[in-house]
Amino acid sequence: MTRRRSTIAPAVFYPAGGLILLFVLLAFFATDTVKEVMNTLQAKTINGFGWYYVVIVAAFMIFAIWMGVSRFGEITLGPDDEPADFRLPVWFAMLFATGMGIGLVYYGVAEPLSHFESPKPGVTGDAPALAQAAMGQTYVHWGFHAWGIYVVIGLALAYAIHRKGRPASIRWALEPLLGQERVKGRLGDVIDVLAIFGTVFGVATSLGLGVQQVAAGLDYLEVADATLALQMGLIAAITAVAAVSVASGLERGIKWLSNGNMLLAAALVLAVLIMGSTLFVAREWVQSIGYYLQNVMFMTFDTLAFQGEDGLAWESGWTIFYWGWWMSWAPFVGLFIARISRGRTVREFVLGTLLVPMLVTTVWFSVFGGSAIHQERNDPGSMLAPDPETGEMVVNTDTAMFQLFESLPGGGAWMAVVAIVLVVVFFVTSSDSGSFVVDMLANGGDPNPPLWSRLFWAILEGGVAAALLYAGGLSALQTAAILTALPFSVVMIGSAISVWKALDAEYRQITRAERRLRRRELTEHVTEHVTDHVTENFAEISQQSRTNGTRRSRWRRSTSG
Template identity: 55%
Template sequence: MASNSDTTSKVPEVARWVFWPAAIVVLVFVAFAIIFPDAAESLFAGIQAGIVSNFNWYYVLIAAFFVIFSLWVGFSRFGDIKLGKDDDEPEFSLGSWFSLLFAAGMGIGLVFYGVGEPLSHFANPRPGVEGTPSQLAQQALSQTYLHWGVHAWAIYVVVGLALAYAIHRRGRPVSMRWTLEPLLGKRVRGGWGNLIDVVALVGTLFGVATSLGLGVVQISAGLESAGIIEASEFVNIILILIITGAVLLSVLSGVAKGMKWLSNINLVLAAMIVVFILIVGPSQFLLRDFVQSIGAYLQSFIGLSFNTGAFSGEAGETWQAAWTTFYWGWWISWAPFVGIFIARISRGRTVRQFVAGVLLVPTLITFLWFSVLGGSALYSELNGPGGLIGKDGSVNVEGALFAMLNQLPAGTALTIGAITLIAVFFVTSADSGALVMSMIGSGGQVEPKRWIRAFFACVTSALAIALLLAGGLQALQTAAIIIALPFSVIMLLMCWATSIAFSREHQAYEKARRAAFVDRIGSHYGLDADDADDSVVPAGRMAIFRRRRPKGSSGEPSTQVF
């Protein structure tokens, strides 16, 4: 008989038909982008133009569909289904759960675009949008809310809900393939399941790399704003290598508590920045802006959700590619990472609680973030001192945050705090992303080997460097748009599979409920079974009415069934 150690040693460290195909695809891409950066940049531009021209409508439509699906599944008859066993209690208190959801939603992207995006929409509105400066400012925040609001979190709901049901309700490993088990059955254990995990793994790699690329560009801009060093491509690469070293130190030392501590500190630091700006900035304006912008967003929600720039020509396509299509692609490529995170922390919640919490709480916190940071920048442009927008209408997206902070009291301290915030976000995102990718690449192991996590941390950083060399911000956007295309198909299948699973469970529950109820139907209608004549008795699923007759030759009463 084999010993326990022998049995354990036979468990593969990686799922070879998932890990190696994904690794080869990404490493080939990295090598091509680093060796031939000009050719890669030209290729990216062509692919992006082709996808936006042909699939812009598709990205807009599926993002809107995911919102509709999330609301339907959360507030329909399926809302009472528990993500866990029937007697499971939530693993985290409501407050802790909300905090963790906020941690999932708060990241490098919010810091990068917190000031730059509202300013960009104000200085260069979406083609077809016109009005006074005040109207353009309001439209700028509404457009920003669209990109960071319900649509983004509905995309995460689709993946997170399907995963939470598979992991907690059905006891499946932490792997994307099991979300489609209700649809594919046993085929998820073979080639189809491997393909699903490969697409999810490659998508997560590109999604995390996009965030890291944005983060290092902004750190570089912040250091230049503080007068420490001049931003350059070389500086960006050095920063990535330095921060990757910190990630590897965390991964190889196994200091999980240290990462949690850093994450909590980061959330506190982000909250302190928002509160400080609220106090020293135009406080009343920012609070009014927060409330009013929510109303403006809700009022224009449907129109913005389905806008494709159809009547804006080439200018509309270009704008759509740089903003809305990029965001929908980015969120889809980021969905496996965030989906696994929110699924892991949601054991014991009902479907309704999950959907309501994931859609509403992070969205409102995100709106507050943009209202405070973006609102402060817009207030500066409308009422002075201004200077955040170039004379030609250009906006330095990566440097806009620091330019705005320098206009406030203690601007230097705020700049250092923002740089620290981004750096720690970089470390925690890369570390968490490496863990999630290792889970997928190892076939769903909750504690994958450290070398696998270190491998994905290095590959993600190499991918971020390759994208920066192959076109910078545009390459990052293009990568997100491209990789989201295949995974979006898997997400649509997830919606189908989830509805099948929930329908089957609801039908089984209803059948069991009726079976338990049918034998007591008499008492329900006020009939007392004890006093009733014994000519009415239950038999199986129907009542058989019997009338006694004189005994026959056998001495047994005969029975006539009506």
């Protein structure tokens, strides 16, 4: 039996794995120090770079839309005329389930309700105005901006991998900008290490949120108390399930789990829609999309500059956290959707990645968040819970969804069970695909990395999630997302420039080739036309000469006679 040759990239695998493992150990054995360092770094990042996050995310969204409608749209991400690897429904399910599934379940009720109960600084008005602003702000956080970030890195990678035949590694997205030698060297190693850091901490953030909600659901069902010990146990158990899924591979693992979970999520949405205020939700969804489109530019660039410390605190807990979370997820989601998008055109890739998730996301938040706001307005206090420290009635992000289920006629325990299953499966698919992507990066872009290293990264992601929960819970999760995104944002800017350069160069080549072909066809056509014309004229002249010669001969004979 031939032993499989190791494909591990030592300059990527060991630094990334070693430093992340060191963080996990420090979080457990030097918890207070880690908390202090993370809080300090978060404050400095928000104060110094909050505006930067706002600007670059806006730029990424605009760039993504422009690429979709530009002259590059017909270029295929793969050999010309090659069919796509996955049918559209399967492609959408895989793309969406690995993108932000846990976050949607966790924040589906909690975020719109939180913005309604504790409005963004500077937002004022009566209850309807606050409710509308809450839905619009939620759409900003989860809509085009998030998926525009994924398009930037995903498109650059899909072009490099499928069009140019490069390895499945983040570094190759920057080849048109940096050149092949730099990409192969130390700079390329640093880029992949940053991508691994972002992916691991981004996935760990999602896993941590998911575990908090599963623990709250079990507490709601009176199965177990939502303690830190329960959360740690859940991470261990679900990470073990994710490791089994990792071993099954892309086709059997992620594909079928994603499809099944999307059907389960759709069933839950329909149940809440039918059992709740159906007409209200439909009207609210249409109206909120209009509000979002009307105000998206202002909300995009709103840094709360005139709101002082309250504005900074709100930004760090919401918008900047999301922008950091999406950017830290970008190498994972970008590489994954690039890998499953072979055969799509640039336009299909961009518009599909932007429009379909945006549509599903707005429906999700309108059904869950809109229903929660409607319930709270009709029965004040029914969607709130006492704060453990102050006793004040607030929105509990861990339990808000279960409170909504309880308020629905015929809802309650069975819907809570479905939600818990959703989160667990999303946990598995996120860890599965995340560890798969990280392992490809750590193996130099090998699309079939060894099983043992895939299991290593799956377990390490669970370890990071456990460490972050132990070192500060939700605050630590948010801080990790914000911090890891900062260095990787530079890579994303380079990726945007690179893919534009590559597509522009190819488009120019295509244009020149088409011009040469048209000139050749025109030349051949004109030559053929001129030849035919000359031949016809020569035949006419010859015929005319023969006719004239015959006439002269007849005239001579007549005159000589």
